[in-house]
Amino acid sequence: MSKHFEPVIVGFLCNWCSYRAADLAGTARIHYAPNMRPIRVMCSGRVDPQFVLKALKDGADGVMIAGCHPGECHYVEGNIKALRRFLLLKRMLTQLGVEEERVQLVWASASEGIILAEAVDRMTEEVRDLGPLNWQENVLGRGNGHVVSIQVETELESEEV
């Protein structure tokens, strides 16, 4: 690992708006952080909270869920379902000591490549500032709610590595 920390963010993009927004960002040659790795789902409503947990557990430093704007969902209101789940999941993750910035919900329509690209850049910055998530140690290991102190330790450990 290089000294410089580059976060890995898993993105769940809905097929109709956000995935196409990312397509458009590419077609328009908008440059943005390469840290977000997209996974296509038909609708943001398909994003099972366990997908998010799985990604975080398996080494992602953050997860972005992106869907159509409220009211513009291809499936009428799947994005609203996604929003509800997201809010509940975030409350749980915060209790586990996972910072809010690590899981974000973004609305980007198919014509908003720039909005998606900006969201990826912004989130990458935020997660980079937070440092690695290190789920195994921080959440499962010695969590106990003392996230801040544990993070310092983790940073020390990773420096040793």
Place this chain on the structure above:
Amino acid sequence: MSERVGVYICHCGTNIAKTVDVEEVATWAGEQPNVVCSREYKFMCSSLGQDLIEEDIKEQGLTRVVVASCSPHMHEKTFRTACERGGLNPFLFEMANIREHDSWTTDDREAATQKAKALTNAAIERVVHHNPLEPLPVEINPNTLVVGGGIGGISAALELADAGHHVYLVEREPSIGGHMAQLDKTFPTLDCSACILTPKMVDVGQHPNITLLTWSEVEKLDGFLGNFTATIRKKARYVDEEHCTGCGICIEKCPFKVVDNVFEAGLGTRKVIYRPFPQAVPKYPVIDVENCVYFQRGKCKACQIFCPTEPNSIDFEQQDEMIQIEVGNIILATGYDLFDVSRIPQYGYGRLANVFTSIEFERMVNASGPTDGKIVMRDMESTPKNVAIVHCVGSRDENYHKYCSKVCCMYSLKFAHLIHERIPEAEVYNCYIDMRTPGKGYEEFYHRLLEEGTHFIRGKVADVSDVARTETEEGKLIVQVEDTLIGKQRRIPVDMVILSPAMEAKPDSKEVSQLFKMGCDFDGFFVERHPKLDPVATMTEGIFIAGACQGPKDVPDTVAQGAAAAARVAGLINRGTVMMEPVRASINQEACSGCRICNTMCPYNAIIFHEDRKVSEVLTALCQGCGTCVAACPSGVITGAHFTNDQVLSQIEGILWDVRVEQELVPGD
């Protein structure tokens, strides 16, 4: 479970290879579990590239295929077909998007290569869990619903009807014709608008294959491609269409006149029982309830008293009628509105009497309009000697609409020509930002105007006022504009100002797009499936768009789009049955606990609950495959075909190949 996966990394010329080390990715992919062959190739989508897949499936016995190239929205179908030709079920294929989502978004070769590996690996891990699927056949109902009776809707309806298919044409106003019926001449040929439009309207009215529903609106839409059910509200006209002959005596006898703000743009009047214009199709009048003395005060009934038909055609008791129709496809041609010019107060519309909008002027120069074609000022008698025409009112303006409305330059030129024609001594000033005349014969028309002596001033008008600074400005409207070609501020005193407002989306376009379950952009225009290659289809199968509801457009473009949409629909009707993606949910009936959580999740009411067995079931024909129920099922017994938990979870593992290593060092808790 051991699968034989073939991986193909595309260079896309240099589009991918420039930023992604494709050789490196291909070599690396070849070392991953299950992968038996890994290649890179210049253009995977070319016939040679596709042959490669086909041959490898046959010769190396591949059971799964991964192509890392562009967006699946671009070529997923291409490669699925290639797999099918090789004898592999097309759903045993997965695509990794390393162009739009990777190589085009960065210059950092190392990062791009790393991301390409992650995306390719995700596809490899996912594809192993794919199941062969069979597309679902859907029968196409041969009837079509066309919404909007302007020239776009008329063209689409006539094309389909002439091809022998039945069309329901729904129009919100009492007559079809749309904006085109209001115009006087059409640019650049100066054809009389009514002369070319009304025969088409009559064709629609008389066509045996067209059911015309005017004064009607679609209220509800259910179903999917091939099998839509639309609920239409047919508003009460208070005129019995069965018996009315359209003689017009009721209109003649009606004692009340009101200002016509719709068709005559406020310049003229109409009766309270009215037809929007004499050539209206259908010919039946409609009663304007808000202004009708009988409806407001219970007296009058002049129309009913004088109606000559037997039985009487005036029916004050008529109610709105709800009609349900079954159609296979829908074409939306709902048109546009004009920008409200009073939103730009410095142009003085509404405050300065002789500032007109383009549509007011259009009605004025129309021979059948309120002034019989005479160009007059607001006092309805004096002739203007100088006229300024202001282009781009609300278009190409950061504060209102950024886009160019495309038609204003041309109709502003047409106005200048008509003024020269009717008032030869008048001076005409066209104030434009840029002159945009792309179209057959359009630039030539501009040159003709240059020769006719129109003054062209390149500059955006700052304001229009009636505050005179000199004697020559007394009693005039003063147009303040910077002439950017000579670099000077100018004050032009004129008698009349015509504003050319932007074309904008209908105010309810958002609701309409939701009703028809397809997208509309920030400006309110409907979103096409592909801006270049699929301009009349939408993201929703079976719903097509035509005309200015998709973006500003002139008559020929609208007609072309109407015909194009009709051709697409005719193609589907001719096929009779189309194959739909089998991305659908299904519930394991054995394991369902009957909690009914999924029942309320489904936006299409596709999940039914069997009271007897206490289990839920997905009706495949109604399911659209969003997967919301799959994510919601607490027992995890709903499977979303092609997006199963196994597939997505393994994709997550695959995409995190480089950061997952650590976890394996710390065995599971």
